[in-house]
Amino acid sequence: MTGETPLISARQLGAVFDVSKPWLNRMLALEAKQYLTAVDMVDIDIPKGKTFALVGESGSGKSTIGRMIVGLQKPTSGQVLIDGEDFFAISSEKKKMAMRRRIQMIFQSPYASLNPRWRVRHIIGEPIRAFDLLPASEVDGRVAELLDQVGLAKSDGEKFPHEFSGGQRQRIAIARALASNPEFIVCDEPTSALDVSVQSQVLNLMKSLQRELGLTYLFISHDLSVIRYMADEIGVLYLGRLVEVADRDTLFDKPRHPYTRMLMDAAPHIDAFGRTAEIVKGEIPDPINKPSGCSFHPRCTLTEEICRRDRPEVREFGTEKARVACHLCAD
Amino acid sequence: MLRPVDRVGFEVRAGEILGLVGESGAGKSMCGSAIIGLIDRPGRISGGEIALDGERIDNLPEDRLRRIRGKRIAMVFQDPLTSLNPLMTVGQQLIQTIRTHLPVSSGEARDRAIALLEEVGIPAAATRIDAYPHQFSGGMRQRVVISLALAAEPELIIADEPTTALDVSVQAQIMALLKKLCRERGTAVILITHDMGVIAESTDRVAVLYAGRIAEIGPTRNVLSTPSHPYTKGLMASTPSTTGTMHALSQIPGSMPNLRAIPKGCAFNPRCEKAFSVCFKDIPILEPVDGSEVACWLYDPAVNPETKEISGVSE
Ligand SMILES: Nc1ncnc2c1ncn2[C@@H]1O[C@H](COP(=O)(O)OP(=O)(O)OP(=O)(O)O)[C@@H](O)[C@H]1O
Ligand SMILES: Nc1ncnc2c1ncn2[C@@H]1O[C@H](COP(=O)(O)OP(=O)(O)OP(=O)(O)O)[C@@H](O)[C@H]1O
Ligand code: SF4
Ligand SMILES: [Mg+2]
Numbered sequence: 291m292t293g294e295t296p297l298i299s300a301r302q303l304g305a306v307f308d309v310s311k312p313w314l315n316r317m318l319a320l321e322a323k324q325y326l327t328a329v330d331m332v333d334i335d336i337p338k339g340k341t342f343a344l345v346g347e348s349g350s351g352k353s354t355i356g357r358m359i360v361g362l363q364k365p366t367s368g369q370v371l372i373d374g375e376d377f378f379a380i381s382s383e384k385k386k387m388a389m390r391r392r393i394q395m396i397f398q399s400p401y402a403s404l405n406p407r408w409r410v411r412h413i414i415g416e417p418i419r420a421f422d423l424l425p426a427s428e429v430d431g432r433v434a435e436l437l438d439q440v441g442l443a444k445s446d447g448e449k450f451p452h453e454f455s456g457g458q459r460q461r462i463a464i465a466r467a468l469a470s471n472p473e474f475i476v477c478d479e480p481t482s483a484l485d486v487s488v489q490s491q492v493l494n495l496m497k498s499l500q501r502e503l504g505l506t507y508l509f510i511s512h513d514l515s516v517i518r519y520m521a522d523e524i525g526v527l528y529l530g531r532l533v534e535v536a537d538r539d540t541l542f543d544k545p546r547h548p549y550t551r552m553l554m555d556a557a558p559h560i561d562a563f564g565r566t567a568e569i570v571k572g573e574i575p576d577p578i579n580k581p582s583g584c585s586f587h588p589r590c591t592l593t594e595e596i597c598r599r600d601r602p603e604v605r606e607f608g609t610e611k612a613r614v615a616c617h618l619c620a621d
Numbered sequence: 622m623l624r625p626v627d628r629v630g631f632e633v634r635a636g637e638i639l640g641l642v643g644e645s646g647a648g649k650s651m652c653g654s655a656i657i658g659l660i661d662r663p664g665r666i667s668g669g670e671i672a673l674d675g676e677r678i679d680n681l682p683e684d685r686l687r688r689i690r691g692k693r694i695a696m697v698f699q700d701p702l703t704s705l706n707p708l709m710t711v712g713q714q715l716i717q718t719i720r721t722h723l724p725v726s727s728g729e730a731r732d733r734a735i736a737l738l739e740e741v742g743i744p745a746a747a748t749r750i751d752a753y754p755h756q757f758s759g760g761m762r763q764r765v766v767i768s769l770a771l772a773a774e775p776e777l778i779i780a781d782e783p784t785t786a787l788d789v790s791v792q793a794q795i796m797a798l799l800k801k802l803c804r805e806r807g808t809a810v811i812l813i814t815h816d817m818g819v820i821a822e823s824t825d826r827v828a829v830l831y832a833g834r835i836a837e838i839g840p841t842r843n844v845l846s847t848p849s850h851p852y853t854k855g856l857m858a859s860t861p862s863t864t865g866t867m868h869a870l871s872q873i874p875g876s877m878p879n880l881r882a883i884p885k886g887c888a889f890n891p892r893c894e895k896a897f898s899v900c901f902k903d904i905p906i907l908e909p910v911d912g913s914e915v916a917c918w919l920y921d922p923a924v925n926p927e928t929k930e931i932s933g934v935s936e
């Protein structure tokens with residue numbers, strides 16, 4: 291990463307959930323409390339105007355990281371710095387509000403996040419009113435502008451969410467996210483529920499808005515092909531740990547972590563007719579009782595004694611400065 | 622009356638995997654359900670016929686159909702839990718299915734069940750056979766469902782998005798398993814998915830569905846690498862890839878029509894940049910084009926490619 295101060299940085303971010311059974315059950319079965327480490331010492335830096343993408347299989351901690359970064363969930367350990375400031379350390383309500391305005395989130399299911407009883411005009415205008423950004427008389431004009439920006443018509447503002455297709459609803463969610471003039475948007479699987487022809491419309495829209503408005507994105511997806519299209523830099527998550535961080539071309543040209551390589555091989559390729567991917571052993575283990583040492587060791591083809599014993603530290607490789615957490619990665 | 626699926630025709634041969642691909646609401650699941658006779662009332666098959674090994678099965682009485690379903694045709698769904706009984710062990714379910722369809726003793730059925738679980742890659746099958754579905758992981762459950770589908774040694778398996786709920790690493794395992802079983806046992810498979818990558822790697826032939834009709838059907842490599850139908854072309858150009866050079870994704874304007882408002886003529890006409898006069902009047906039928914079959918007026922022999930006029934035939 292270059293010398294500039296990142297807009298967003300996560301420092302040693304951790305999230306632990308208490309997943310114990312109710313007290314009485316525990317006493318009867320003589321069970322100890324149980325904890326699930328969903329996010330484990332994650333470091334992320336996102337320079338202004340860039341897209342950092344998080345990729346990983348289900349349960350790897352992508353959404354939890356997203357929620358902590360937008361301030362929806364307090365980290366158990368570590369901190370999130372926005373322009374050098376820790377959201378959870380701000381005491382003044384007014385400053386908190388000002389910080390909230392700068393950060394928005396877009397979710398996988400646009401329907402669940404849009405109030406079905408509100409007209410679209412009202413939904414998109416809500417953040418403008420909530421943050422008191424414009425005089426009431428100017429809100430409608432701004433909403434029309436936002437609708438235009440995401441490729442919808444002014445008249446669409448009079449309709450309700452159910453009158454739109456999935457792709458159009460995601461456009462509405464994007465317009466609402468843009469309403470507060472944010473600098474940074476966390477996009478949690480924004481196109482996973484959409485068909486490919488519609489997905490490409492939404493991805494292209496997000497890219498052009500980024501260019502126009504200088505937006506910074508944290509882009510979350512389990513789909514490597516979508517990640518490749520959107521990302522400047524990519525972080526690969528496995529069981530809550532970032533196992534590899536590299537810029538896009540480095541990651542795709544030279545994946546270094548055995549898990550990254552496995553993911554790339556397992557992802558179906560549209561031009562690999564009749565190919566059968568290398569079979570990977572096993573499935574993602576129980577996150578409550580993670581394997582010792584490197585969490586990937588039971589599925590890895592390289593595993594040695596040290597992998598079972600020690601947790602691999604993150605090390606830097608190559609001129610590209612790829613960061614990899616693997617004992618056996620050599621270059 | 623709604624026609625979620627309209628005049629769809631295809632064949633699957635023994636040992637072959639036919640893909641049905643298309644976007645949400647295209648009618649993929651409906652095609653699968655029509656074949657196995659599972660369409661919920663008041664839905665019905667309003668025309669056409671379905672034949673298994675040359676024998677018509679769409680007009681059979683319910684009890685005969687039920688025997689074919691499960692015995693000669695089996696189904697695998699996206700969510701393995703819909704096919705498994707949570708109150709019975711995996712072994713009980715397998716043994717029951719085996720004994721319904723094959724004349725074997727319960728001891729023999731149990732041996733067969735263990736062999737099946739081994740075949741689909743369940744470790745320690747002899748002990749795991751007595752576990753309940755919730756004691757398996759998502760991928761292992763889908764393996765169990767596949768073993769259940771195989772239990773009666775069917776000729777055709779219809780797999781409706783069998784890996785959509787699974788992680789990619791597990792998806793790769795399940796697809797490898799389905800391919801292997803299909804080849805080794807000579808079972809025909811209809812694989813329903815919206816994922817072009819899965820289609821490319823796993824199917825021999827593919828039918829691209831749009832608004833309930835086949836837009837293009839042919840050998841998979843043909844259809845995906847040299848698509849002819851404007852919809853297939855658009856679909857391929859808007860699919861991001863993990864390999865190859867990076868280029869801007871093109872997009873197809875609009876979205877798939879609502880069933881209640883399927884456009885007159887070619888259903889794709891509002892989204893098609895090539896659409897011309899006939900496209901708005903008549904439904905194109907499948908015609909051979911470069912080794913595939915394509916339903917698009919652009920390729921109709923009666924249409925003059927220069928003037929876009931229909932010669933000879935009158936309407
Ligand atoms: N509120 C919670 N209480 C307990 N455990 C939780 C909670 N939220 C998340 N988890 C657990 O934390 C882990 C990470 O979950 P998270 O939702 O961040 O994963 P994800 O990578 O977003 O997965 P997906 O791809 O399925 O969306 C999972 O094991 C999940 O079960
Ligand atoms: N019971 C029903 N009654 C009326 N219409 C139905 C019924 N079931 C499905 N449909 C409609 O039939 C069309 C085809 O549905 P189908 O489920 O076959 O689509 P699909 O291609 O499998 O989509 P997906 O990828 O979302 O599973 C859809 O427009 C759907 O809304
Ligand atoms: S028939 Fe016409 S509208 Fe339909 S795909 Fe072909 S050119 Fe386009
Ligand atoms: Mg998530």
Ligand SMILES: [Mg+2]
Nearest residue numbers: 649650651781
């Ligand atoms: Mg379906």
